[in-house]
Amino acid sequence: MSAYFNYWAVFALMLLGLYATIASDNLVKKVVGLNIFQTSVFFLFITMGKVGGGTAPIADSQYTLYSNPLPHVLILTAIVVSVATTALALALVIRIRESYSSIEESDIQAEDEAQP
Amino acid sequence: MNQWPVIQILLPLIAAPLCALVTREKFAWALAAIITWGALVVAIVLNSQVLEQSPISYQLGGWAPPWGIELRIDSLNAMLLLLITGIAAVVITAARESIRKEIDEEKIPLYYTAYLLLLASMIGICITGDAFNVFVFLEISSLSTYALIAMGRDRRALIATFRYLIMGTIGATFILISIGLLYQLTGTLNMADLAERLPALHGNRVMQAAFGFFILGVSIKVALYPLHYWLPNGYTYAPSVVSAFLAGTATKVSLYVMLRFIFGIFGVDFSFEVIQVQHVLMPMAVAGILVGSMAAIYQDDIKRVLAYSSVAQLSYIVLGISIASETSLTASVVHIFNHGLVKSALFLCVAAMVYSVGSSKLEDLSGAAKRMPWTVAAFAVAGISLVGVPLTAGFITKWYLILAVIEYGWWPLAMVLVISSLMAVAYVWRVLDYLWFKPMSEKVAAHGARPPRTILIPAALLSFTCIYFGIDTGVTLGAADRVVQALLGATP
Numbered sequence: 001m002s003a004y005f006n007y008w009a010v011f012a013l014m015l016l017g018l019y020a021t022i023a024s025d026n027l028v029k030k031v032v033g034l035n036i037f038q039t040s041v042f043f044l045f046i047t048m049g050k051v052g053g054g055t056a057p058i059a060d061s062q063y064t065l066y067s068n069p070l071p072h073v074l075i076l077t078a079i080v081v082s083v084a085t086t087a088l089a090l091a092l093v094i095r096i097r098e099s100y101s102s103i104e105e106s107d108i109q110a111e112d113e114a115q116p
Numbered sequence: 117m118n119q120w121p122v123i124q125i126l127l128p129l130i131a132a133p134l135c136a137l138v139t140r141e142k143f144a145w146a147l148a149a150i151i152t153w154g155a156l157v158v159a160i161v162l163n164s165q166v167l168e169q170s171p172i173s174y175q176l177g178g179w180a181p182p183w184g185i186e187l188r189i190d191s192l193n194a195m196l197l198l199l200i201t202g203i204a205a206v207v208i209t210a211a212r213e214s215i216r217k218e219i220d221e222e223k224i225p226l227y228y229t230a231y232l233l234l235l236a237s238m239i240g241i242c243i244t245g246d247a248f249n250v251f252v253f254l255e256i257s258s259l260s261t262y263a264l265i266a267m268g269r270d271r272r273a274l275i276a277t278f279r280y281l282i283m284g285t286i287g288a289t290f291i292l293i294s295i296g297l298l299y300q301l302t303g304t305l306n307m308a309d310l311a312e313r314l315p316a317l318h319g320n321r322v323m324q325a326a327f328g329f330f331i332l333g334v335s336i337k338v339a340l341y342p343l344h345y346w347l348p349n350g351y352t353y354a355p356s357v358v359s360a361f362l363a364g365t366a367t368k369v370s371l372y373v374m375l376r377f378i379f380g381i382f383g384v385d386f387s388f389e390v391i392q393v394q395h396v397l398m399p400m401a402v403a404g405i406l407v408g409s410m411a412a413i414y415q416d417d418i419k420r421v422l423a424y425s426s427v428a429q430l431s432y433i434v435l436g437i438s439i440a441s442e443t444s445l446t447a448s449v450v451h452i453f454n455h456g457l458v459k460s461a462l463f464l465c466v467a468a469m470v471y472s473v474g475s476s477k478l479e480d481l482s483g484a485a486k487r488m489p490w491t492v493a494a495f496a497v498a499g500i501s502l503v504g505v506p507l508t509a510g511f512i513t514k515w516y517l518i519l520a521v522i523e524y525g526w527w528p529l530a531m532v533l534v535i536s537s538l539m540a541v542a543y544v545w546r547v548l549d550y551l552w553f554k555p556m557s558e559k560v561a562a563h564g565a566r567p568p569r570t571i572l573i574p575a576a577l578l579s580f581t582c583i584y585f586g587i588d589t590g591v592t593l594g595a596a597d598r599v600v601q602a603l604l605g606a607t608p
Contacts, residue, residue, distance in 0.1 A: 021282060034285055041293055048300045071299065074248055078292060081255040085285050088262055092278045099271040108275055 006047040013040035027096065027103045031089045038082045045071040045078070120165065121174040121187040121243060124158045124197065127151055128236035136229040144225035145212045148232055152208045155235065156201040159194075166194040170602075173245070181245065182306035188245030191598040192449070196242045196372050199453055203364040203460045203578075204235050210574040211357040213567075214467045218355045219267050227267060231361070234260040238369045247295045247305045247381070250373060251288065254337070258284045261366060265354040273353035280346040283336055287343075290333030291373075297326035298381075310381050318390050323382075327391055330377055337370035340397075340434055341404030344427045348411075351423035356467030356476070359419060364460030367430055368452050375437065375448075379603040388440050397438035402532055404431030409539035413546065418469075419476045421543055422462050425502065428536060429455045435529075436517055442600055444520035449596040451513035454585060458501050458510060461578035465495035468567035468575055473559050478547065483556030487564030491572060492551045494579040499544040501582035504537055508586035512593070 013036055020033025049071035057066040093103055100108050131151040138144040165172055171190035175181065189197070208231065219227055233256060240253035262284075266277040299305055301322055302313040317323045339347040347367075351359045378387045387393050408428030415421045433455070436448030468491045469484055470476050485492040501508035514537060521529045556564070566572070585592050 018286070021286065027278060030282060034282060037286070038289055041289055041296070044293065045296050048296065071296070074296075074299075077248075077252055081252065081259075084259055085255070085281065088259060089278065089281050092262075092266060092274055092281065095266070096271075096274045096278065099274065112272060112275070 006043065010040050010044045010047065013037075013043065016040075025105050027093045027105060028090075030105075031086060031093065034089070035082065035086060038078075038085075042075045042078060042082075045075045117174065118165070118172060119174075120158055120162050121172060121189055122176065124155065124162060124243060125187075125236055125240050127155050127158065128232040128239070132229050132232035132236060135225055135232055138225050141216065141221055141224040144228045145208075145215075148228040149205075149208050149212075151232060152201070152205045152235060155239070156198075156205040159197040159201040162189055163194045163198055165189075166191055170598075182304045182309040185249060186245035186306060186308075187243050188308070189243060190602055191595060192375065192602065193242040193372065195449070195453060195595050195599065196368065197239060199368065199456050200235070200238050200242070200365045203456060204231075204361065206574045206578055207357055207361045207364075207460065207464065210360075210464055210467065210571040213570050214357045214471050215355065217471055218269060223267065227264070227355075230260040230263045233257075234264065234361070234366075238365055241369050242372055245307050247298065247307055247310060249305075251292050251295055254288050254291065254373070257366070257369070258288060261350075261362065264358045264362075265350050267358070268353040268355050270353045272349070276346075276349035276353045280350045283343070283346045287333045287336030290329045290336070292333075294326045294330035294333065297322050297329070301326070307376070307381055311383065314381065314386065315383060318386055323386075324391060327382055327387070327393070330382075331393060331396065334370060334374045334377070335400070337367075338374060338430060338434065339367055339370075339427060340400050341407055341427060341431060342400070344404065344408070347427060348420055348423040351426070351463075352417055352419045352476075356419075356463065356470045359422075360460050360463035360467055363422065363426055363463050364456040367426065368456050371430070371433055371437075371448075371452055374434075375603065378437065384440065384604060394438040394440065397434055401431040401435035401438060402529070404428060405435065405532060405536045406539075409536045409543070412543040413539060416478050417476050418466055418478055418481060418547055419463070421478075421547055422459065422466065425540065425543060426459060428540070429459070429502070432513065432517060432533075436520065439520050439524070441520050441523060442604065443516055443523060445600045445603060446593065446596045447513045447516035447520060449599050450516065450592050453592055453595075454501075454509035454513055454582070457578055457585065458498050458582050461498035461575060461582055462495060462502065464571065464575035464578060465491055465498065468571040469495075471567045471571060472565050473563055475559055478550045480557050480559040482550045482554035482560070484560050484564060485552045486556055487560055488566050490576065491567055492548075494572070494576045495551070496548055497579040498582050499548060501579075501586065503540045503544050506586075507583070509582045509584075509592075511586055512589055 017033050017037025017040055021030050024030050049068040051067045054065040054067040055063050057069050097103050100111055128151055135144050135147055166189055171188050174187040176185040237253045237256035241250055262277050262281050266273055302310055304310055336343045405428050408424050412421050412424035433448045433451050436444040469481055473481055501510040504510035504514040518530055518533050
């Protein structure tokens, strides 16, 4: 159990994030949930790259055990993507608020149904 | 080294930010149009090269795979490149007039920027031989799609985009998890290398989890029922030419990813014998065919009719994939190509009608044929191809799909295909009935006029190809044959 602590944490965060995304009515909370979900995946990648007791992969005769840097690099890219997605989502929320004067999904739905 | 593969991506990718710097709408359009037609030329060159030597491998930065990123073109992605760049080129020719009417002028250069980014990223998804690269390009394409849909005039475009963003991001993240697990298992991201190492791991639970995450993620991207929720609103409220571009290309690229991962990475044995994914995909596809066709009959907006019909048509392709026989895969591959052309043609005709009438509601468009006979005629031609009347492109795929089903003696499935074709007759006829025979609506009477030739000619051109590829089937079937041989032969 403790050996896989990180994976359990990833799993918990993933479900938490997905639940928040699906269950909240507030659009900003949805975006927050989405962020938690994505972060859990970053956590997964970082965990798999880390070797216990390993250092950064710098060629030096002192060290023989290295962590794998590739997953970390991949996740840098994924973080950039996630930041862009969040920015776009928040920009959309602002424009939704401007035209619907609400960011609650149920209000928006009611407004759309009232006005075909 | 042959530089064409990298030029194919770089051309639109470099032009995109340049487009954002241009302030005049005219120049932005000209730049985007030249680049898009250039991309089509490159795709044609690559296609002729693939015929001689397949696959073409390009090492980015000179780093040999599996360490470096590889661009890899075989007959499957060469065909998709041709489809994507071809539709992009035709649509952008028609886009200028339509966009000027539907988008505020200061945003138009940004529209072309997003358009080029979308083109570049879809090319990237198809061309790359690296699994992680697929994720990155997938996200670029999603982000630019969100921006394009949100440019729609109706405020409902915003909420449609937001919902698409939530679902699309969840889907892409699932694909990312899958790629992460595969890397953890094999230590490689190169597709060809993955395909070599994975067969040894068939019983492995992590590999099965990776497959599950992938199928779920890609099903959202493909808009497979019941995960299709984002598609109808997205296509309905997006600017008309955006719908034309997306309907022909975006979901087809996701289907390509599905084909590539199932056959090229996980392998036929694993997907269809160890996991038996057909038991998941087939019911979902059948439900999608029936629900999508049924929903299309009851819509009051012409774009929404076409969007639900897309849900049904995409399910045909997934059904072909799930059967995984030579005939059914031929049907799927040809249908990716044919349906891309048909849907783009239909949406371009709609763009022409929306241009002059200013609405896509069926009631507002009734009697439109009296004012714009050629547009409606082009719509009708593409429409009968959608139904699958003999001598049209749609017929070939339905024929092959039914043959594939009968090979296994699955008569109920054959019945589903026939019933859904009848439903397609119903929804296409209902639209044509409004356009042709109903009395002219006030809007058509007030604004109805022949749409500009720049929209009409591209739309008619695409409609013509729907007939052309229905009569001259040698080109598409020949290409599909090579693709299917490669797909099924890729795994031992």
